[in-house]
Amino acid sequence: MRDFLSQQGLIRAALLSTIFATEAVGTAIRRTTDCHSNHYPGPVNPSFETGLAGWTVISGDAFGNASVSSATSYWGGPFNQVGKNFLWGFAESGDPAVGQLRSSTFQASSVMSFLVGGGWDPINLYIGLVRASDGKLLLSQTGPQDEALIRIVWDTSTYAGQNVYIIAYDNSTATSWGHINLDDIRTGCDALGDGGLTFNVLGQANQPVQNTSTLSPSQLYAADSVRPQFHYTPYQGWINDPAGLIEWNGRHQLFSQFNPVAPYWGPMHWSHADSPDAVHWHELPVALFPPDPQNPADTSGRYTGSAVLDKNTGALQLIFTDFTDTTFHPNAVPEVVSSAKSTDGINFPLYSGNPIIAGPPAGSPSGFRDPKIFWDPIENSWKLVVGSGDATSGKVQLFTSSDPNLLQWSYVGVLTEGDGSTGTMWECPNFFPLDDKWVLFYGGDSVGWYEVGSYNGTKFTSEKIGLLDQGPDSYATQWYVDSAGRNLAITWMGNWPTSKWPSRVNGWAGVQSITRELFIRDDGGLGSKPIDEVSTLASGSATVLGATNVHGTITVGSSNTARLQLSVDLASTDAPAFTILLYSSSAEHLGLTYTVANRTLTVDTTNAGYGQAGTWSAVIAAPSNNVLTLDVLIDRSSVEVFVGDGTAMTATLFPRYQESQDIKIVSNGGKTVFQSVSLTPLGSTWI
Numbered sequence: 071m072r073d074f075l076s077q078q079g080l081i082r083a084a085l086l087s088t089i090f091a092t093e094a095v096g097t098a099i100r101r102t103t104d105c106h107s108n109h110y111p112g113p114v115n116p117s118f119e120t121g122l123a124g125w126t127v128i129s130g131d132a133f134g135n136a137s138v139s140s141a142t143s144y145w146g147g148p149f150n151q152v153g154k155n156f157l158w159g160f161a162e163s164g165d166p167a168v169g170q171l172r173s174s175t176f177q178a179s180s181v182m183s184f185l186v187g188g189g190w191d192p193i194n195l196y197i198g199l200v201r202a203s204d205g206k207l208l209l210s211q212t213g214p215q216d217e218a219l220i221r222i223v224w225d226t227s228t229y230a231g232q233n234v235y236i237i238a239y240d241n242s243t244a245t246s247w248g249h250i251n252l253d254d255i256r257t258g259c260d261a262l263g264d265g266g267l268t269f270n271v272l273g274q275a276n277q278p279v280q281n282t283s284t285l286s287p288s289q290l291y292a293a294d295s296v297r298p299q300f301h302y303t304p305y306q307g308w309i310n311d312p313a314g315l316i317e318w319n320g321r322h323q324l325f326s327q328f329n330p331v332a333p334y335w336g337p338m339h340w341s342h343a344d345s346p347d348a349v350h351w352h353e354l355p356v357a358l359f360p361p362d363p364q365n366p367a368d369t370s371g372r373y374t375g376s377a378v379l380d381k382n383t384g385a386l387q388l389i390f391t392d393f394t395d396t397t398f399h400p401n402a403v404p405e406v407v408s409s410a411k412s413t414d415g416i417n418f419p420l421y422s423g424n425p426i427i428a429g430p431p432a433g434s435p436s437g438f439r440d441p442k443i444f445w446d447p448i449e450n451s452w453k454l455v456v457g458s459g460d461a462t463s464g465k466v467q468l469f470t471s472s473d474p475n476l477l478q479w480s481y482v483g484v485l486t487e488g489d490g491s492t493g494t495m496w497e498c499p500n501f502f503p504l505d506d507k508w509v510l511f512y513g514g515d516s517v518g519w520y521e522v523g524s525y526n527g528t529k530f531t532s533e534k535i536g537l538l539d540q541g542p543d544s545y546a547t548q549w550y551v552d553s554a555g556r557n558l559a560i561t562w563m564g565n566w567p568t569s570k571w572p573s574r575v576n577g578w579a580g581v582q583s584i585t586r587e588l589f590i591r592d593d594g595g596l597g598s599k600p601i602d603e604v605s606t607l608a609s610g611s612a613t614v615l616g617a618t619n620v621h622g623t624i625t626v627g628s629s630n631t632a633r634l635q636l637s638v639d640l641a642s643t644d645a646p647a648f649t650i651l652l653y654s655s656s657a658e659h660l661g662l663t664y665t666v667a668n669r670t671l672t673v674d675t676t677n678a679g680y681g682q683a684g685t686w687s688a689v690i691a692a693p694s695n696n697v698l699t700l701d702v703l704i705d706r707s708s709v710e711v712f713v714g715d716g717t718a719m720t721a722t723l724f725p726r727y728q729e730s731q732d733i734k735i736v737s738n739g740g741k742t743v744f745q746s747v748s749l750t751p752l753g754s755t756w757i
């Protein structure tokens with residue numbers, strides 16, 4: 071029996087789809103044609119520069135004069151208002167207050183845009199366009215679950231000339247994110263861009279409704295201007311950790327921690343996709359659903375886990391953490407290990423004898439989750455590592471099984487524990503042999519760590535420690551071995567403390583990395599690179615520059631879905647540094663700078679759009695032949711950088727403008743000598 075919540079979720083999702091799908095999908099809003107016709111002035115005081123003049127409080131106390139704020143930053147960064155003031159829904163009476171504020175009446179133009187911020191709740195929190203004659207809500211847009219303001223663009227051509235007004239609607243009594251922010255309402259051509267640049271068309275009204283669309287998956291996923299095209303994303307909702315990676319019946323299986331009803335974390339489901347080659351994905355039905363909730367705030371769910379082939383039956387077995395929310399189930403053990411098995415690769419009935427590990431061993435007060443199964447050739451048995459920790463250090467708990475059904479496990483002991491410098495709760499441990507070493511990786515202190523060392527059947531001895539990825543957006547990496555014997559991994563291109571998810575205005579958040587192949591680096595550390603099959607994503611022929619000396623700046627091309635591969639002759643280069651600009655326009659870019667003297671590669675997102683702003687650096691091993699190679703995957707709102715020595719750096723960014731696509735190389739103060747530069751357009755991952 072499918073549980074109640076999943077059905078509720080689908081019903082709620084369907085309800086939201088209906089609201090959003092009110093009118094035509096506006097993905098083809100064109101600056102040149104659409105915005106010039108039917109251009110009328112917008113509302114009085116569209117940017118709150120004169121307080122609430124022209125605006126009327128219709129009801130409640132959520133909005134008032136104090137809502138108009140000139141604050142420029144909050145705990146997470148700048149608000150990014152236009153002009154001095156904006157409407158900060160929190161400022162008048164905090165989160166739980168409810169109320170409605172409306173603008174003066176104006177005639178709809180063919181296009182309009184505005185800035186939105188605040189909580190994500192499409193039913194209770196939105197900026198709406200209302201027809202004056204009958205009070206009908208024509209379009210609505212909820213917030214990004216962030217204070218920072220994001221530009222929403224609406225195709226209003228259907229209503230052009232009609233009398234309308236804007237409403238700020240807050241019926242949320244939530245004590246966190248129960249408010250909505252608004253600024254800078256524009257109509258006509260100004261609505262579509264600034265200073266010769268064109269805004270990316272963002273907003274839920276521009277997303278086709280998945281289940282009624284006649285578009286193919288690749289067309290559907292392409293309609294969103296900030297959605298990666300050759301990376302796995304949820305069409306709507308939230309994903310975090312990849313899970314259950316395995317090649318089963320000749321197809322690679324990718325599951326993800328998934329909340330289908332909102333683009334933020336909630337009761338965890340497992341989404342599911344499979345692939346013939348680990349780069350082209352086919353979406354499958356949700357594999358695991360949370361248990362029936364008695365209360366909608368109950369966050370009980372199916373946390374991260376792993377997969378194994380049941381050799382007796384050929385079934386696909388999942389082994390994962392069952393999380394029970396003790397706020398609603400005070401006597402429950404919060405984290406236990408459970409199992410589900412599928413014979414068809416679609417339906418995953420739960421084992422009736424769950425849990426298979428009823429609770430944590432002693433010494434696990436920080437948590438007990440993310441079981442990962444592996445074959446131990448030393449003891450010729452199946453083993454399970456589970457993440458854990460105590461007040462002073464993270465640790466990995468080790469279990470073993472001699473049960474052919476892998477449903478009975480006994481505790482071995484602590485495989486290894488940290489010294490506290492890598493956090494006090496290790497999540498998502500993975501443990502496996504690679505070459506003649508053993509590799510452990512885990513998430514601790516919101517960073518993905520690896521350790522390389524040795525193992526004797528009960529204990530791991532570390533010889534080398536490092537970061538799995540040195541960019542800001544990688545966590546919860548999962549490993550598996552494919553049928554060719556390659557050690558592969560996928561990482562969640564997100565992280566709790568650093569990431570921002572502006573794509574929430576389009577209803578989704580979360581990206582899984584391209585499949586990576588792992589190897590032991592020359593220095594004994596763990597390296598990664600894109601699997602060879604990434605080349606099959608090419609959608610056209612490469613632009614190849616061949617040997618190129620760069621003085622000053624050259625433009626390599628213009629694309630936001632491409633693979634840039636470069637090799638630099640460091641012996642002949644006399645510039646102290648060079649920078650690769652990606653997602654570049656006159657307004658913004660992401661910078662990737664290599665400084666020759668200290669061999670440092672720095673990712674800089676300080677002016678890369680709506681996403682996080684910062685710099686992250688990695689020291690690159692000196693190449694023995696003095697040739698530095700970079701393999702850069704560029705995908706609309708992400709970048710994955712792979713260096714020849716095995717360093718990986720992953721970042722997300724959300725460009726504001728459609729023109730932010732240029733790829734340039736800047737040689738800083740001298741000559742940078744490239745042996746080759748090639749730029750290959752890549753296509754969609756969806757099949």
Ligand SMILES: *[C@@H]1O[C@H](CO)[C@@H](O)[C@H](O)[C@H]1NC(C)=O
Nearest residue numbers: 083084085087088279281282
């Ligand atoms: C699609 O969603 C609508 C609601 O928007 C729902 O009525 C319909 O049953 C769904 N169709 C399918 C095929 O799931």
Ligand SMILES: *[C@@H]1O[C@H](CO)[C@@H](O)[C@H](O)[C@H]1NC(C)=O
Nearest residue numbers: 121122126127133134135136
């Ligand atoms: C805002 O302040 C003005 C001037 O003091 C006042 O007339 C108006 O009633 C106030 N509006 C609200 C909604 O409190």
Ligand SMILES: *[C@@H]1O[C@H](CO)[C@@H](O)[C@H](O)[C@H]1NC(C)=O
Nearest residue numbers: 168193194240241242243244
């Ligand atoms: C606002 O939310 C309450 C429940 O919190 C609900 O009873 C009420 O109908 C909502 N108001 C509107 C106008 O939808």
Ligand SMILES: *[C@@H]1O[C@H](CO)[C@@H](O)[C@H](O)[C@H]1NC(C)=O
Nearest residue numbers: 448525526527528529530531
């Ligand atoms: C494995 O190593 C640990 C720690 O060095 C040691 O205590 C244990 O006896 C070893 N086990 C075997 C089977 O060698």
Ligand SMILES: *[C@@H]1O[C@H](CO)[C@@H](O)[C@H](O)[C@H]1NC(C)=O
Nearest residue numbers: 665667668669670687688689
């Ligand atoms: C490397 O050198 C550059 C340029 O001098 C400097 O900005 C950067 O901080 C240095 N990085 C490290 C890790 O030393």
